[in-house]
Amino acid sequence: MRKKVTTQEGEFPRLSLRDKVTLLRGSINTAHFKAHARPMLYGRCGDDPEAVNDLLLETLHTNAGKTKLISPLFKPPKQLIIKINGEHVLPLGTAAGMDKNGKALEAFGNLFGFQEPGTVVIEPRLGNPRVRVTTLKDSIDLFNAPGFPSKGLDYFLKNISEYRRKGGRAIIYVSICGLPSEGRATANAMKEMEVLITTLRTYVDGFVWNPFSPNTKALEKLRTAATFYETGRLMDELAPGKLKMVKIGPYDETPAELKKTLILINAFFEGGGQGVVTTNTYPFSKEMLPESIREKWGYPTAGRSGTFLTDYMLRSINDIRNAFRDSVLIFGTGGISDGITAYKAFKAGANALEGYTPYVSYGPGLVRNIMDGLQTEMDRDGIKNLAHLQKLARR
Numbered sequence: 105m106r107k108k109v110t111t112q113e114g115e116f117p118r119l120s121l122r123d124k125v126t127l128l129r130g131s132i133n134t135a136h137f138k139a140h141a142r143p144m145l146y147g148r149c150g151d152d153p154e155a156v157n158d159l160l161l162e163t164l165h166t167n168a169g170k171t172k173l174i175s176p177l178f179k180p181p182k183q184l185i186i187k188i189n190g191e192h193v194l195p196l197g198t199a200a201g202m203d204k205n206g207k208a209l210e211a212f213g214n215l216f217g218f219q220e221p222g223t224v225v226i227e228p229r230l231g232n233p234r235v236r237v238t239t240l241k242d243s244i245d246l247f248n249a250p251g252f253p254s255k256g257l258d259y260f261l262k263n264i265s266e267y268r269r270k271g272g273r274a275i276i277y278v279s280i281c282g283l284p285s286e287g288r289a290t291a292n293a294m295k296e297m298e299v300l301i302t303t304l305r306t307y308v309d310g311f312v313w314n315p316f317s318p319n320t321k322a323l324e325k326l327r328t329a330a331t332f333y334e335t336g337r338l339m340d341e342l343a344p345g346k347l348k349m350v351k352i353g354p355y356d357e358t359p360a361e362l363k364k365t366l367i368l369i370n371a372f373f374e375g376g377g378q379g380v381v382t383t384n385t386y387p388f389s390k391e392m393l394p395e396s397i398r399e400k401w402g403y404p405t406a407g408r409s410g411t412f413l414t415d416y417m418l419r420s421i422n423d424i425r426n427a428f429r430d431s432v433l434i435f436g437t438g439g440i441s442d443g444i445t446a447y448k449a450f451k452a453g454a455n456a457l458e459g460y461t462p463y464v465s466y467g468p469g470l471v472r473n474i475m476d477g478l479q480t481e482m483d484r485d486g487i488k489n490l491a492h493l494q495k496l497a498r499r
Contacts, residue, residue, distance in 0.1 A: 116158070116159050116162050117148040117149070117159065119148070119159075119163060123144055123148075124163065124167065126140050126141050126144055127141045127144070127145070127160070127163055128167065128170055128171075128174070129141070130142070130467045130469070131164070131171070131174070131215070131467050131468045131469055132174055132177060132467075132469045132472075133467075133469050134466040134467055134469045134470050134472075134473055136467075136469075137466055137467030137469060138465075138466060138467075141467060142156075142465065142466075142467075145159055145160060152234070152235055152237070152238075153237045153238065153239050153246055153464065154234065154235075154236065154237040154248075154250070155234075156464065157202065157464050160464065161203060161207045161208045162207070164208045164211035164212070164468075165207050165208050165210070165211060167211070168208075168210040168211045168214070171210075171211040171214040171215060172214050174214075174215075175214040175215065177472065178214070178215050178216075178468075178471055178472060180194040180217065180475055181475070181479065182489075183479070183482075183488065183489035183490060184475060184478065184479070184489070184490050185490070186455070186456075186490055186491050186494065187491075188218075188347065188433065188455060188456060189309070189310065189346075189347040189378070189433075191275060191309065193217050193218055193275055193456070194216075194217025194218075194475075195217055195218075195454075195455060195456030195457060195490070196216060196217045196218075196446075196456070196457055196459075196471050196474055196475070197216045197217050197218035197219055197220060197275075197277075197456065197457075197458050197459075198212055198216055198218075198219045198220055198221070198458060198459065198460065198463065199220055199381075199437045199458035199459055199460040200220050200221070200222050200223050200279035200312065200314060200351065200381075200458075200460070201223070201250075201460050202220075202221075202459075202460040202463065202464070203219065203221045204221070204222060204223065204224075204253065204254055204255075205221070205224075205254065205255045205259055205260055205263065206221045206222075206224075206260045206263035206264050206267070207263065209221065209263060209264060209267040209272060209274065209276070210267055210270075210272055210274075212274065212468075213267075213272055213273070213274030215468045215471060216274075216468070216471060217275070217456075217471075218274070218275040218276070218277060218309075218456070219274055219275070219276050219277070220276075220277050220278070220279050220312055220381075220458055221260070221264075221276065221278055221279065222254075222260070222278050222279030222280060222312075222314070223252065223254065223279040223280060223281050223314045223317070224254060224256075224257055224260045224278060224279065224280050224281075224300065224304070225252065225254045225256065225257070225280075225281055225282075225283055225296070225300075226256065226257050226282070226283070226296045226299060226300065227256050227257075228254060228255050228256035228259070229251070229252055229253055229254050229256070230251075230253060231250045231251035231252055231253025231254075232249055232250060232251035232253075232319070232403060233402075235402075236248060236249045236250050236251065236403070237249075237250065238397055238400075238401070240394060240396070240397070243410070244410050244411060244439075244441065244461055244462060244464075244465035244466075245408060245409065245410030245411060245412050245439075245461065246408070246409050246410055246461050247388070247393060247397055247401070247406045247407070247408055248319070248385065248406060248407050248408075248409065249319040249401075249403040249405060249406050249407065250319060251319055251320060252281075252283075252317055252319070252320045257299070257300060257303060257304075260278075260304075261303060261304065261307075264276070264278075264304070264307045264308070265307060268307050275309050276307070276308045276309055276310075277308065277309055277310035277311065277312055277347055277349065278304055278308045278310075278311060278312070279311075279312045279313075279314050279351070280297065280300040280301070280304070280311055280312070280313060280314070281293075281296075281297075281300075281313060281314045281315060281317075281323070282294060282295065282296030282297035282298075282299075282300065283296060283322060283323075284322045284323070284325040284326060289322075289325040289326075290325060290326065290328075290330075290331050290334075293325075293326055293331075294334060294335070294338060297313070297335060297338055297339075298338060298342065301338070301339060301342045301343050302342055305342065305343045305346060308346065309346065309347060310343075310346045310347025310348065310349065311339055311343060311346060311347070311348055311349065312349040312350070312351055312381055313335050313339070313348075313349070313350045313351065313372075314350075314351045314384070315327060315331075315335075315350070315351075316351055316352055316353035316384040317384065317407075318353060318384065318385055318386070318387035318405065318407040319387075319403070319405060319406070319407055327368065328368075329367055329368060329370075329371040330371070332350065332368045332369075332371040332372040332375065332377075333371040333372065333374055333375040334375060335350070335372065335375065335377070336348065336350075336371070336372040336373065336374065336375025336376045336377035337375035337376050338375075339375075339376060339377060340375065340376025340377070341376070347378060347379070347433075348376065348377045348378050348379070349377065349378065349379040349380060349381050349433065349435065350369070350372045350377055350379075350380055350381070351380075351381040351382070351384055352365060352368070352369065352380055352381070352382050352383060352384065352420070353383060353384040353385075353386075353387070354383045354384065354386045354413065354416040354417075354420065355420070357419065362423055365423075366423075366424075366427050369424065369427075369428070369432075370428075373428070373431070373432065378432070378433050379432055379433030379434060379435065379455070380424055380432060380433070380434055380435070381435040381437060381458065382417060382420040382421060382424065382434065382435070382436060382437070382438075383413060383416050383417050383420050383437065383438055384407070385407030385408060385409040385413070386407060386408045386409075386412065386413060386416065387405055387406075387407055388405060388406050388407070388408055389404065389405055390403065390404050390405065390406070393406060409438070409439075409460065409461045410438075410439050410461040410462070410465075411439035411441065411462075412439065413437075413438030413439050414438055414439035414440070414445060416438060417436050417437065417438035417439070417440075417449065418436075418448055418449060418452050420436075421434055421436050421449060421452040421453050421454050422452045422453060424453070425452065425453030425497065425498065426453075429498060430498045433455045433456075434453055434454050434455050434456075435454065435455065435456045435457065435458055436449040436452075436454040436456075436457050436458070437457065437458040437459060437460070439461070439462065440457050440458075440459050440462060440474070441459075441462040441465070441466060441470065442473065442474065442477050443473065443474050443475070443476060443477015443478040443479070443480060443481055444477060444481060446474045446477065446478045447477070447478055447481035447482070447493075450478075450490065450493050450494060450497065451493065451496075451497055452497065453494075453497040453498060454494075454497075455494060457474075478490075
């Protein structure tokens with residue numbers, strides 16, 4: 105029986121040297137990751153996608169020095185660098201959920217243009233009992249009901265402060281959320297947001313407020329124009345100069361749903377917010393799940409992420425860009441697994457793109473594939489650089 109390693113994050117299979125080489129090679133080459141590293145990870149983790157992600161984070165963390173050695177392979181060409189909030193950035197990064205507790209800040213800093221760790225909350229939360237994430241065979245899409253698990257603010261603060269103390273310079277936009285309580289729901293959430301922002305503002309380049317987790321019912325109380333305005337105001341007051349974003353969920357393609365979403369976004373901007381991350385996982389009732397999953401799923405709902413979200417993401421980017429033109433920053437997320445999809449998202453009006461499910465499925469080397477594919481699409485259309493493409497999208 106393969107031995108396990110116990111860390112602060114939990115127990116992990118002890119990977120052999122050969123396993124580690126397989127994973128690191130897969131972190132460079134997506135074909136190798138798909139053919140060798142991913143099957144190895146799933147075999148070690150009993151086909152649990154969440155455990156696969158945990159093991160990936162643990163391995164990259166303990167081999168962060170090796171990711172620095174391969175980082176030159178991830179260096180972007182100048183034509184793909186843009187400015188976000190005054191910083192020069194490769195606009196390809198991790199999405200919230202991929203590194204909930206800031207475990208792999210150093211490793212991801214060597215591979216991605218930016219990171220969105222979290223969602224960070226004040227107190228540690230176990231979330232729903234496992235298994236709470238699953239997938240269909242031969243699919244990269246995930247069905248999940250994690251329940252906002254987090255090791256809490258103190259744990260994340262330890263990780264990010266240590267990373268910065270050691271000289272880590274990665275661009276980090278942390279996902280945060282204050283949680284409503286019974287009774288004075290929004291007041292408690294705002295109080296927690298104040299603590300989160302003031303504690304972390306020294307260490308991060310920006311904040312993403314996440315009130316749209318589909319599996320955390322209490323967050324529904326936050327989805328009002330008044331709360332969106334107040335959150336934007338609080339972020340602007342407590343974190344001047346930092347990027348201030350809100351993450352929204354997918355909405356149905358009806359005028360009423362679009363109007364409701366735009367009202368919330370506008371309220372956030374009026375309060376002082378600058379941008380939107382779109383889109384969060386799509387909520388499903390248990391009855392809507394595929395039969396093979398429904399039979400063993402222990403929760404009344406699930407969120408679906410991956411390529412299923414791509415059309416929602418593209419439509420949402422286009423809707424928000426048309427509504428707010430050049431006055432808003434838009435980060436797209438949802439099934440971006442190749443350069444063609446990335447090009448479509450930038451052409452629709454995105455400023456940057458995030459990912460979680462595709463990177464767990466294809467490995468961090470997907471960043472290189474997206475850069476190459478994006479450049480091919482730009483060359484085909486005679487676009488000289490990404491900033492030029494984004495300027496065209498904002499007209």
